[in-house]
Amino acid sequence: MQITVDLNTCESHGSCVFAAPEVFSFDDDDHLQYEAEPDDGLRAVAEKAAASCPVRAITVVPAS
Amino acid sequence: MSAAVSPRQVVIVGASLAGLRAATALREAGFTGRLTIVGAERHAPYDRPPLSKQFLTADVPADTALPVPDGLRARWLLGRAAVRLDPYRRVITLADGMRLPYCGLVIATGAAARSGVVDGEPGPEQGVFTLRGRDDAAALRAALTPGRRLLVLGAGFLGGEVAAAGRALGLDVTLVESGAVPLERAVGAEVGAFVGTLHREKGIDLRTGTTVTEFGTGPDGRLKGVRLADDQLLAVDVAVLALGAAPATGWLAGSGIEAVGGVPTDSRLRALFPDGTTVPGVVAAGDAARVPQPLADGAAPALGHWAGAAEQGAAAARTLLLGDAAPAFAEVPSFWSDFHGVRLRSVGLPGLADTVKVHECDRGARRVEASYHLDGRLIGALTIGRTSRLAAYRRTLAEYTPR
Ligand SMILES: Cc1cc2nc3c(=O)[nH]c(=O)nc-3n(C[C@H](O)[C@H](O)[C@H](O)COP(=O)(O)OP(=O)(O)OC[C@H]3O[C@@H](n4cnc5c(N)ncnc54)[C@H](O)[C@@H]3O)c2cc1C
Numbered sequence: 001m002q003i004t005v006d007l008n009t010c011e012s013h014g015s016c017v018f019a020a021p022e023v024f025s026f027d028d029d030d031h032l033q034y035e036a037e038p039d040d041g042l043r044a045v046a047e048k049a050a051a052s053c054p055v056r057a058i059t060v061v062p063a064s
Numbered sequence: 065m066s067a068a069v070s071p072r073q074v075v076i077v078g079a080s081l082a083g084l085r086a087a088t089a090l091r092e093a094g095f096t097g098r099l100t101i102v103g104a105e106r107h108a109p110y111d112r113p114p115l116s117k118q119f120l121t122a123d124v125p126a127d128t129a130l131p132v133p134d135g136l137r138a139r140w141l142l143g144r145a146a147v148r149l150d151p152y153r154r155v156i157t158l159a160d161g162m163r164l165p166y167c168g169l170v171i172a173t174g175a176a177a178r179s180g181v182v183d184g185e186p187g188p189e190q191g192v193f194t195l196r197g198r199d200d201a202a203a204l205r206a207a208l209t210p211g212r213r214l215l216v217l218g219a220g221f222l223g224g225e226v227a228a229a230g231r232a233l234g235l236d237v238t239l240v241e242s243g244a245v246p247l248e249r250a251v252g253a254e255v256g257a258f259v260g261t262l263h264r265e266k267g268i269d270l271r272t273g274t275t276v277t278e279f280g281t282g283p284d285g286r287l288k289g290v291r292l293a294d295d296q297l298l299a300v301d302v303a304v305l306a307l308g309a310a311p312a313t314g315w316l317a318g319s320g321i322e323a324v325g326g327v328p329t330d331s332r333l334r335a336l337f338p339d340g341t342t343v344p345g346v347v348a349a350g351d352a353a354r355v356p357q358p359l360a361d362g363a364a365p366a367l368g369h370w371a372g373a374a375e376q377g378a379a380a381a382r383t384l385l386l387g388d389a390a391p392a393f394a395e396v397p398s399f400w401s402d403f404h405g406v407r408l409r410s411v412g413l414p415g416l417a418d419t420v421k422v423h424e425c426d427r428g429a430r431r432v433e434a435s436y437h438l439d440g441r442l443i444g445a446l447t448i449g450r451t452s453r454l455a456a457y458r459r460t461l462a463e464y465t466p467r
């Protein structure tokens with residue numbers, strides 16, 4: 001699974017961090033960090049994170 | 065409604081965030097029946113939070129359209145309001161007389177801005193606005209021209225954002241609030257005072273402990289000024305009433321559902337009759353609904369938050385398909401607001417707290433971290449400029465909410 005976050009769109013809402021802390025986190029200055037190729041077992045939470053992002057900055061592409 | 069009899073015909077009333085999420089979730093969960101989405105506005109679904117933020121200040125109005133997924137296969141009835149619900153015959157009537165039968169119904173009609181501060185209040189044509197929809201925002205945006213004086217009544221989240229947008233556009237702004245500080249009930253006195261300081265630092269004339277008692281118009285009928293409760297007169301050209309919103313449930317009158325402060329639901333978002341029984345085939349979500357909050361021991365406050373509307377829309381759809389097998393709704397509420405270049409973010413229910421602990425309140429760095437407690441237990445948390453701190457609070461709050 002491949003995750004991309006459009007960091008030009010991201011407004012540091014943090015909803016993705018709430019939905020999938022295994023994948024997304026913040027540094028102390030509220031800058032987003034994330035795992036670009038997380039384990040496929042995290043697919044459901046990653047998709048939940050993408051749906052929870054108010055500015056729709058997250059794309060999840062399942063492993064083919 | 066307990067058995068999961070697959071509905072063949074689902075109607076969603078309310079074509080906005082909660083309604084669109086319900087539609088999306090229905091199809092994702094394999095619903096293949098007929099799906100009809102009714103919306104009182106002519107617009108396809110759009111997002112409201114930018115309307116009091118970027119939409120007002122950007123050179124080109126922010127694009128607020130919510131993406132409609134491919135394959136939704138819905139019949140859209142836009143610009144057509146529902147006016148009546150007969151839950152026994154399972155029929156909705158639209159304003160133009162059309163009758164829509166349903167097996168499953170999602171009530172997602174949101175809320176409408178409150179107005180009516182004084183009798184005979186002027187309206188948008190005279191320069192007195194409320195802000196809920198895209199058309200309101202477009203009219204307000206056109207009225208916020210340089211050199212005009214803006215008055216915002218109500219220093220809650222919406223009022224604070226509109227006042228900040230007015231300042232960013234270079235207008236003279238007066239913000240009138242009846243409480244002692246902005247947002248006192250929502251976030252407590254100390255954080256409220258911090259927000260008040262931010263407004264004043266940006267040159268907003270914040271007047272607390274007072275209200276507007278009269279709107280004065282000129283010979284051309286346009287707003288000229290207002291009188292405040294202390295008899296002061298202010299010359300203003302544009303006013304925005306930011307007094308909160310009331311659930312848009314008037315169309316349910318006569319249905320037997322008593323929607324006081326929103327449609328009451330059970331923990332699976334099924335609409336309830338006053339005797340506590342569920343309305344067959346009917347779920348409710350978003351600002352129109354009052355959903356029990358595990359954090360508040362099942363009390364059901366009206367919240368009016370973006371994330372709640374999105375999550376409840378999806379959850380309500382699952383209930384229509386799964387009945388009792390659907391999980392109870394237990395998301396931790398979360399909310400954000402942006403003004404003067406800062407983001408305020410909260411989780412849980414800070415407004416219900418009896419004790420506020422302020423862990424950081426740094427004016428120079430514009431950072432706040434506060435936790436909210438009820439009977440000694442964490443019930444919410446709030447940050448400004450420190451969203452990174454919220455995830456830990458949210459985890460703790462999620463532990464109180466059984467799944
Ligand atoms: C200006 C503004 C800024 C906001 N900013 C934030 C923010 O920063 N953060 C945050 O968390 N939340 C914010 N919110 C709140 C958030 O937008 C709402 O919680 C969310 O829109 C609720 O979604 P909903 O689908 O339940 O209702 P709504 O978005 O209100 O949609 C309801 C829809 O139903 C339609 N409708 C009403 N009655 C009928 C009828 N009888 N028949 C057919 N259709 C009908 C309405 O026209 C409307 O389109 C903001 C709201 C506003 C207005």
Ligand code: SF4
Nearest residue numbers: 010011013014016053
């Ligand atoms: S939810 Fe969206 S905007 Fe917020 S931090 Fe994550 S990617 Fe960025």
